[in-house]
Amino acid sequence: xxxxxxxxxxxxxxxxxxxxxxxxxxxxxxETGIFPEGGIRVRAVKFDHYAIADxxxxxxxxxxxxxxxxxxxxxxxxxxxxxxxxxxxxxLAEELAKxxxxxxxxxxxxxxxxxxxxxxxxxxxxxx
Amino acid sequence: xxxxxxxxxxxxxxxxxxxxxxxxxxxxxxETGIFPEGGIRVRAVKFDHYAIADxxxxxxxxxxxxxxxxxxxxxxxxxxxxxxxxxxxxxLAEELAKxxxxxxxxxxxxxxxxxxxxxxxxxxxxxx
Amino acid sequence: xxxxxxxxxxxxxxxxxxxxxxxxxxxxxxETGIFPEGGIRVRAVKFDHYAIADxxxxxxxxxxxxxxxxxxxxxxxxxxxxxxxxxxxxxLAEELAKxxxxxxxxxxxxxxxxxxxxxxxxxxxxxx
Numbered sequence: 001x002x003x004x005x006x007x008x009x010x011x012x013x014x015x016x017x018x019x020x021x022x023x024x025x026x027x028x029x030x031e032t033g034i035f036p037e038g039g040i041r042v043r044a045v046k047f048d049h050y051a052i053a054d055x056x057x058x059x060x061x062x063x064x065x066x067x068x069x070x071x072x073x074x075x076x077x078x079x080x081x082x083x084x085x086x087x088x089x090x091x092l093a094e095e096l097a098k099x100x101x102x103x104x105x106x107x108x109x110x111x112x113x114x115x116x117x118x119x120x121x122x123x124x125x126x127x128x
Numbered sequence: 129x130x131x132x133x134x135x136x137x138x139x140x141x142x143x144x145x146x147x148x149x150x151x152x153x154x155x156x157x158x159e160t161g162i163f164p165e166g167g168i169r170v171r172a173v174k175f176d177h178y179a180i181a182d183x184x185x186x187x188x189x190x191x192x193x194x195x196x197x198x199x200x201x202x203x204x205x206x207x208x209x210x211x212x213x214x215x216x217x218x219x220l221a222e223e224l225a226k227x228x229x230x231x232x233x234x235x236x237x238x239x240x241x242x243x244x245x246x247x248x249x250x251x252x253x254x255x256x
Numbered sequence: 257x258x259x260x261x262x263x264x265x266x267x268x269x270x271x272x273x274x275x276x277x278x279x280x281x282x283x284x285x286x287e288t289g290i291f292p293e294g295g296i297r298v299r300a301v302k303f304d305h306y307a308i309a310d311x312x313x314x315x316x317x318x319x320x321x322x323x324x325x326x327x328x329x330x331x332x333x334x335x336x337x338x339x340x341x342x343x344x345x346x347x348l349a350e351e352l353a354k355x356x357x358x359x360x361x362x363x364x365x366x367x368x369x370x371x372x373x374x375x376x377x378x379x380x381x382x383x384x
């Protein structure tokens with residue numbers, strides 16, 4: 001934990017550098033200070049089939065789903081979420097200047113009692 | 129909001145017109161009257177690797193995950209969900225006539241306090 | 257139900273046999289005895305874009321999201337989850353021996369009142 005999944009419509013592939021967006025979300029997540037580096041996993045998935053709003057061919061969307069373990073205070077989650085969303089807004093300023101774009105993000109919490117993990121990166125990163 | 133994600137096993141690619149299914153889910157969602165057009169984002173993702181039920185090669189599945197903001201009454205959600213599911217059933221009648229198909233759908237609610245959005249389509253659509 | 261979605265970073269494609277991992281998760285799920293065979297749908301999705309931990313190019317992750325209907329006892333879910341996770345650990349022993357890998361899994365419950373399904377495999381499987 002945490003998991004960040006960036007979903008995007010395929011028509012954005014040529015307009016947005018999705019790998020750089022992954023890096024930017026990671027950077028913003030790290031900067032919040034509430035996530036251990038070794039747990040950050042940002043990934044992006046492209047959707048080739050979609051139907052958005054009024055079906056205008058320029059319509060595109062990016063949705064960022066964040067999944068974290070339960071337990072943090074609401075205020076901390078809201079502050080961290082706002083910072084990450086602000087970073088996405090800055091990164092996607094060109095798309096947001098058009099009238100065909102939807103950006104969304106939400107944080108979902110994972111039940112700690114129904115969660116399992118084994119992460120071999122933490123010890124490597126904490127040694128360095 | 130709302131988000132509709134259609135997941136499907138790759139073996140259905142040649143049997144089901146997935147782009148048309150996206151359009152049909154959008155149409156049914158609009159028709160419920162409870163979702164603003166500018167917020168509707170239907171997308172589909174194909175899974176190339178899968179293992180379904182008894183592993184019969186004809187086994188296929190389609191799952192529709194709907195994610196909406198919290199706050200609507202249960203009855204409204206159930207009525208809207210039933211209408212969208214019924215549209216999917218009609219669209220997928222051929223697959224459902226076989227004994228190797230699983231269709232499923234569920235509505236997941238998004239915590240409004242942990243949700244952020246910026247949608248430039250609403251104002252364009254409300255002007256027209 | 258149940259749904260199993262295996263998410264993995266693209267750099268694992270040549271290191272892990274993802275189809276076999278799907279089979280192994282299915283086998284372990286069946287063996288728990290709490291899931292009907294006809295309902296088991298395991299699938300995997302590859303992420304071509306990602307940003308993991310300290311960005312070391314060897315960093316990879318596999319996340320298994322399990323979605324089941326509400327209603328089972330917590331103990332049953334924990335026992336079943338632990339067994340499936342253990343199967344994944346054994347299958348992924350080589351990756352877990354390196355210091356660049358994160359494996360995670362969680363169980364998410366689906367609200368029965370906001371869930372719909374039509375599965376034509378159950379009757380075929382129960383007949384045989």
